[in-house]
Amino acid sequence: MPKPRTKRGEIREERKRKRQAQTEGEDVEETKRPRHDHGSDDQGGLEDQQQQDGQGAGEKEFFGMLADEEQEYFRRADEMLELNQFPSTEERDLFLESVYKEAQGKELKLASSQSCSRLMERLIQLSTTAQKKHLFEAFAGHFLSLVQHRFASHCCEALFLRSASVVTQELAGFVMDTKRASTEEHQPESSMEQLFLATLDELEGNLGYLLTDRFASHTLRALLVVLSGLPLNDVAMRTLVKSKKKEKISVAGAAPIGDATQGLRAVPPSFTSAVKKIIHDSTSDMDATGLRVLATHPIGNPTLQLLLELDLSLNKGEQKGDASHPALLQQLLPDAPQSLSDEQSEASQFINGMIYDPIGARLVETIITHAPGKIFKALNQNIFLPRIQGYVRNDVSSYAAIRVLNRLGKDQLIEAVDKIAPSIPQLVSKSRYNVLKALFERCAARGVQDQIKVLMKGLREGCGGEPADLIIMLCGWKDEEKKKKDVDHAAKNGYAIQSHGAQLLTTLLSLPGPCKGVQESLLALSPETLLRLATTSMPTVTLLTTALATPSANPAFHKILVNTLMPHAAELATSQFGHNFLNALVEVPSKGKDRSVPFHMKEAVMAKLGENESHMRDSWMGRSVWRSWKGDMWKTRRTDWKLWMREVDVTSERDAATRQINGKKHGTERGVKDKGMTKRQPRKEGREVAQDANGTEE
Numbered sequence: 001m002p003k004p005r006t007k008r009g010e011i012r013e014e015r016k017r018k019r020q021a022q023t024e025g026e027d028v029e030e031t032k033r034p035r036h037d038h039g040s041d042d043q044g045g046l047e048d049q050q051q052q053d054g055q056g057a058g059e060k061e062f063f064g065m066l067a068d069e070e071q072e073y074f075r076r077a078d079e080m081l082e083l084n085q086f087p088s089t090e091e092r093d094l095f096l097e098s099v100y101k102e103a104q105g106k107e108l109k110l111a112s113s114q115s116c117s118r119l120m121e122r123l124i125q126l127s128t129t130a131q132k133k134h135l136f137e138a139f140a141g142h143f144l145s146l147v148q149h150r151f152a153s154h155c156c157e158a159l160f161l162r163s164a165s166v167v168t169q170e171l172a173g174f175v176m177d178t179k180r181a182s183t184e185e186h187q188p189e190s191s192m193e194q195l196f197l198a199t200l201d202e203l204e205g206n207l208g209y210l211l212t213d214r215f216a217s218h219t220l221r222a223l224l225v226v227l228s229g230l231p232l233n234d235v236a237m238r239t240l241v242k243s244k245k246k247e248k249i250s251v252a253g254a255a256p257i258g259d260a261t262q263g264l265r266a267v268p269p270s271f272t273s274a275v276k277k278i279i280h281d282s283t284s285d286m287d288a289t290g291l292r293v294l295a296t297h298p299i300g301n302p303t304l305q306l307l308l309e310l311d312l313s314l315n316k317g318e319q320k321g322d323a324s325h326p327a328l329l330q331q332l333l334p335d336a337p338q339s340l341s342d343e344q345s346e347a348s349q350f351i352n353g354m355i356y357d358p359i360g361a362r363l364v365e366t367i368i369t370h371a372p373g374k375i376f377k378a379l380n381q382n383i384f385l386p387r388i389q390g391y392v393r394n395d396v397s398s399y400a401a402i403r404v405l406n407r408l409g410k411d412q413l414i415e416a417v418d419k420i421a422p423s424i425p426q427l428v429s430k431s432r433y434n435v436l437k438a439l440f441e442r443c444a445a446r447g448v449q450d451q452i453k454v455l456m457k458g459l460r461e462g463c464g465g466e467p468a469d470l471i472i473m474l475c476g477w478k479d480e481e482k483k484k485k486d487v488d489h490a491a492k493n494g495y496a497i498q499s500h501g502a503q504l505l506t507t508l509l510s511l512p513g514p515c516k517g518v519q520e521s522l523l524a525l526s527p528e529t530l531l532r533l534a535t536t537s538m539p540t541v542t543l544l545t546t547a548l549a550t551p552s553a554n555p556a557f558h559k560i561l562v563n564t565l566m567p568h569a570a571e572l573a574t575s576q577f578g579h580n581f582l583n584a585l586v587e588v589p590s591k592g593k594d595r596s597v598p599f600h601m602k603e604a605v606m607a608k609l610g611e612n613e614s615h616m617r618d619s620w621m622g623r624s625v626w627r628s629w630k631g632d633m634w635k636t637r638r639t640d641w642k643l644w645m646r647e648v649d650v651t652s653e654r655d656a657a658t659r660q661i662n663g664k665k666h667g668t669e670r671g672v673k674d675k676g677m678t679k680r681q682p683r684k685e686g687r688e689v690a691q692d693a694n695g696t697e698e
Contacts, residue, residue, distance in 0.1 A: 018031045053677055059679040061145040071115060073102065078119040081126075081251050096126055107138035108146075117151035122251040124158045129192075132163050136195040143202045153215040157222045164226040166192045168265050191343045193268050196227070207282045221306050227275050228310050228330060229267040259542060264690055272314065279311050283328055289344060291332055292353075305366045308332070312370045329371065332363075339379030350525035351383055355397045355685040376407060385412060389419045392435045402438045410446045417443065417451040421458055428462030433474060433500035437507050444511055456514050457542075468524035472519060474501030475533070495537065502539035506546050517551060519557050522547060527564050534565060535580045541577040545584040553592035558588060562597050562605070569608035570615065581619040582609075585626045600646060606634055 066074070077099050086092040100123070103110055110120045124135065139146055146152040161512070168275065170191055190198075194330070203210065203220075210216040221241045227230065267677050286294065311328040330336065333347035340347055351367075354360035368376065368384075384391065385405045391401040408416060417439060418425075427435055442453045463473040474530040476498045508514035522544075531542045548558060562585060565572065572578035582605070590599040606629055609616065613631065616622025626632075634641040 004159050061142060063112050063142075064514055066109050066116065068112060068693075071113075074110065074116045074119050074593055078116070078122065081119070081122050084251070093594065095670070096123070099123065100127075100131060102665045106153075108142060111139070111146060111152040111155040112149050113152055116248055117340065120155045121158045121249040124155065124162055125249075125251050126443055127162070129169075130189070132159065132166065133189055133192065133195060135159055136163075136192075136199070137190075140198065141202070143199050143590035144206060147210065147219040148213055149214040150215055153219045154249075157219045160196075160219070160222045161228050161232060163192055163196075164232060164265060165227075166194070167267060167271075171266050171268060176636070185193075193477075196223075197270060197274065199223075200278075204281070206660075207278060208285070211282055211294065211303050214299060217299050217303050224275065224278065224303075226307055227267065227271040227278075228309075228313075229265040229266070229271070231263050265317060275310055276314060279307050279314075279328060282307060284333060286331070288331075288334070288350075290329050292350065295332075295354060295363045296357055298359055300364060301359050305363055308363070308366050309370050312372070316372075329367070329375070332367070333375065337375045340375075340378040340382045348383065351379065355391070355400050356394065358396055359395050365403050368400060368407065376488060380408070380412065382403060385416060388416050389423055391429060392420055392432060393423060395432075398432055398435050402435060405438050405442050408442065410448060412440055412625065413446050414448055414451055417448070417454065419444065419698060421454050424455065424458030428459065428473065431476075431497045431500070433504045435499070437504040438501070440504070440507055440511060440514070449513070452511060452513055453610060456508075456517065460517070465518075466524070466527075467520045468529075470506060470521040470534070471525060471543075474505055475536075477529070477532075481509060498537060499539045502537070505543050506539075509546050509550050516553065519547065519550075519552055519554065520596055523554075523557065523560055527567075530561075530564050531568050531571070531578075533574060534568075534581050535575045536577065538577055541580050544581050548581075548584050548588055549595075553594065555594070558595060559601065560596050562601055566601070566605055569605050570612040573609055573612070573616050573625040574619050576620045576621060579625050582625045586628050586648060590645070591649065598646065599642075605629075606631070606641075610634065610648075 077095075080086075080095065084092075086095065099119075103123070107120070110116045124132070127135070139156070143156065147156050170193065184396040200223075207220070209219050218241060225241055231586070265500075283291070291304075294304050308328050315327050332350060333340070335345070336347050340351075342348060351364060354364045368379070371379065388401060388404065391397040391404075405413070405416065410488060420439065424436070437671065439455055440452065443455065444450075460470065463469045464478070469478065476494060505518055508518045522530070530544075534544055534667065535541070544561070547561065547696050561579070565581070568578075569582065572582055585597065587604065588595065588597045604608070609625065609629060609631060612622075613626070613635075630641060630644060633644065
């Protein structure tokens with residue numbers, strides 16, 4: 001009986017039929033072509049091109065293949081850079097120089113090679129200014145094809161981001177880099193500004209297509225960030241630019257991106273003009289339908305967000321946009337703010353349609369965050385504030401609602417809290433802890449204490465009547481048996497929910513009223529639950545370390561907390577997260593009115609650690625705790641260790657006094673920013689759909 005055909009066999013046969021059909025087509029169309037042109041070399045090159053571009057006939061250029069000896073050389077060079085086992089920095093520099101010499105003339109092949117493109121990224125991270133400029137010149141004339149290539153696009157992105165600091169240095173009169181340059185290389189160099197502008201000239205005319213290209217979109221976003229002068233090390237900007245699934249390529253000795261230019265960067269005026277031209281060329285020909293499609297496009301949406309943010313920041317000083325070239329926000333919201341009072345207007349329908357869309361809601365967040373005051377006021381009065389209680393309950397629109405809360409004034413915030421308060425138990429049951437966290441933070445920033453009490457009352461109702469229920473519910477440990485039987489409960493959302501709950505509890509510890517409730521809840525927990533809190537995740541152990549650093553009206557609070565966890569000191573010391581609790585315990589003073597752990601308790605903890613010294617030294621967590629507690633001094637010079645511990649007490653008391661003085665200076669401000677959050681919280685449930693543009697590329 002014949003063996004049934006497998007899926008792999010069917011795919012192989014399909015490829016074979018396509019190759020035969022393509023070969024026959026070439027024979028018919030090019031009958032006068034010499035016979036040897038159809039040899040195996042060209043056939044192999046075509047197959048390699050199809051494998052490299054990932055799209056087959058969609059790629060316009062094929063840059064050739066590296067020889068087997070060359071591939072082996074570059075593969076070994078990549079391994080050596082990754083291992084970084086060079087005797088000295090000079091040895092590594094000499095090795096890099098030899099690799100660059102070998103790569104001359106092969107840059108395009110390296111960048112588009114699946115096996116060697118990682119080496120090219122590492123070389124870019126370690127390259128000098130002259131070497132970066134050489135790569136720009138090597139890629140010149142081919143950038144349009146490179147940015148659309150599956151592997152070369154990442155090399156272009158790295159080159160753009162790593163060259164941003166050079167532009168700033170040249171503006172400040174920085175001398176060009178001639179380190180180890182040979183006599184042949186002593187030629188007049190083009191400035192990095194000219195090289196970037198030449199790259200833009202190559203891409204001009206194709207920007208509309210590149211916005212939604214699977215690979216070019218993230219490269220285009222990186223280029224826009226460099227041209228605009230936005231910070232490269234900002235967390236929100238990195239999330240917007242890079243793909244979630246992009247492999248993190250790093251090499252020892254390379255400086256992190258943005259280290260040389262913290263914050264906003266100085267850019268030449270030509271870059272600002274170029275950004276304005278890109279925004280105009282990309283969106284001027286789009287009508288309302290085209291913009292709506294782009295706003296809900298999984299690849300085009302992040303680029304549209306960045307274009308909108310840049311357009312608003314560049315046009316901030318202008319009173320009114322040119323009628324022939326309306327600003328991008330006016331294209332999205334025609335005739336705003338006047339049109340927002342009409343529910344049937346195009347602008348109102350756009351917001352109402354996007355706010356519940358998993359992808360489009362991200363653009364709404366950008367509009368809320370960066371829109372001018374007049375437009376946000378109209379949006380808030382006519383759309384957001386009247387329906388705020390419904391928005392916070394939805395898993396998609398709740399993120400836009402958080403952005404709205406961050407921009408509300410005191411009176412509007414009170415009105416919003418009054419509308420949301422009756423549904424707080426429902427928010428707890430739906431695990432909308434990030435919304436509750438934003439509400440508490442904004443009420444504290446605006447100084448509305450009565451609303452904080454209302455929120456805390458609703459939170460207690462949603463969590464349960466017992467003191468321990470507050471932490472057990474917010475950490476997702478209530479009714480666990482029921483959740484295990486629930487097939488629809490997604491395990492991947494468990495960490496996000498737990499993280500949001502722990503962050504909410506940590507926020508409550510910073511507020512005078514709710515702080516007491518969280519401390520009572522911690523004392524009501526069983527030793528097993530408290531140990532679980534210390535060893536489950538970073539957000540949960542941060543709750544405990546924050547509790548250690550927070551003064552309490554109950555003098556016994558810190559003592560009870562430490563005494564409960566003391567029998568598990570050895571287990572905590574070797575825990576990935578629990579060791580942070582022991583490291584924080586060292587800094588708690590032995591004497592104090594509202595925050596102290598007696599010296600004899602610290603000695604008991606150190607004795608527990610000393611009994612398990614050999615086990616602790618086997619892990620980096622244990623070694624970290626042993627260093628923090630100065631275990632070697634405790635073993636050999638016990639008297640000196642006691643003196644050191646008392647010095648820690650003096651330092652802790654001095655820090656506490658400083659914090660108290662700063663607290664009086666700042667009044668009711670407790671470190672909450674008025675401008676709103678700058679870091680996006682982890683998404684869960686339905687928000688996974690709205691991944692970054694290139695989330696499916698590799």
